[in-house]
Amino acid sequence: MNCLYQTKRIFDLKEKMLSSKRYASIEQARIITRVYQENEKLSLPKKRALSLKAALEELEISVEDEELIVGNRTKGVRYGVVFPESGCSWINQEFETLPTRPQDQFLVKEEDIKEFREKIYPYWKGKSLEDAIKGTYGIEINEISKVVKINQKDHAQGHICPDSALWLKLGPQGLMEKAKKKLKNCKDEQKEFYECTILVLEGAVHFMQRYHDLIESEKIESLKEVGKICMK
Structure with a gap:
């Protein structure tokens, strides 16, 4: 090539x-x-x-x-x-x-x-x-x-080294559900960590939804599939 x-x-x-x-x-x-x-x-x-x-x-x-x-x-x-x-x-x-x-x-x-x-x-x-x-x-x-x-x-x-494979596998919504389950059974000193994690993931989900909505509102045909992916 x-x-x-x-x-x-x-x-x-x-x-x-x-x-x-x-x-x-x-x-x-x-x-x-x-x-x-x-x-x-x-x-x-x-x-x-x-x-x-x-x-x-x-x-x-x-x-x-x-x-x-x-x-x-x-x-x-x-x-x-x-x-x-x-x-x-x-x-x-x-x-x-x-x-x-x-x-x-x-x-x-x-x-x-x-x-x-x-x-x-x-x-x-x-x-x-x-x-x-x-x-x-x-x-x-x-x-x-x-x-x-x-x-x-x-x-x-x-600098950070994120677990990109896990992010792609679960997505922010899946990671948020995982954090919510952890929050229910974690120790008191761990609660704030999971609460903060959920807040950030809520923001990430909203961020992706905003791109979907923008693509839909501007009727960019070439990006229709990208917009659908943002909602997954």
């Missing part, structure tokens, strides 16, 4: 991705901040679960006619997302330089910078994972960084 061959569908999708303007999006940051502010008395796991659920239910979505797999973290094809709960001092310092920095450039809307600095950053300053790491290991990290390179020591990041 010629690995250089591309179907017209793939070619068109690639062209859209490469030609689309890239913006830094604060939409998710706005939602997460609001949910945290509305639920100050709840535990951190509950606030994280509720904020992710809200994001899945409220984020603007879109589909391209050529897509066979839908779902994105922003309406824009190549937007970058700000995660204030992880760390936001760096983005606060670098907003104006994002469009012109040597690599990984993003356009930024002036109104987004204003909203971030007036409403989002003040809430998270001192409360993010970045701040927790600095408060606990900041001195040690700074000392170590004098002799070895530490990638992104000024803000937090993480």
Whole structure:
């Protein structure tokens, strides 16, 4: 098989991705901040679960006619997302330089910078994972960084290895039913974990339903089968 061959569908999708303007999006940051502010008395796991659920239910979505797999973290094809709960001092310092920095450039809307600095950053300053790491290991990290390179020591990041096979086998609805059964018989100290799991999966189910509804409402014939899959 010629690995250089591309179907017209793939070619068109690639062209859209490469030609689309890239913006830094604060939409998710706005939602997460609001949910945290509305639920100050709840535990951190509950606030994280509720904020992710809200994001899945409220984020603007879109589909391209050529897509066979839908779902994105922003309406824009190549937007970058700000995660204030992880760390936001760096983005606060670098907003104006994002469009012109040597690599990984993003356009930024002036109104987004204003909203971030007036409403989002003040809430998270001192409360993010970045701040927790600095408060606990900041001195040690700074000392170590004098002799070895530490990638992104000024803000937090993480990676996960999800069980994709189980997700594809059960889907969010199946996983939610499994979590509900566990919740009925688990120990008291495990209840919050399963409650949060159910909240997040409810958001995932709603997220998929929203794509189905969007495809149906826009009457995109080429995506009818994709819309049906979103409801399974």
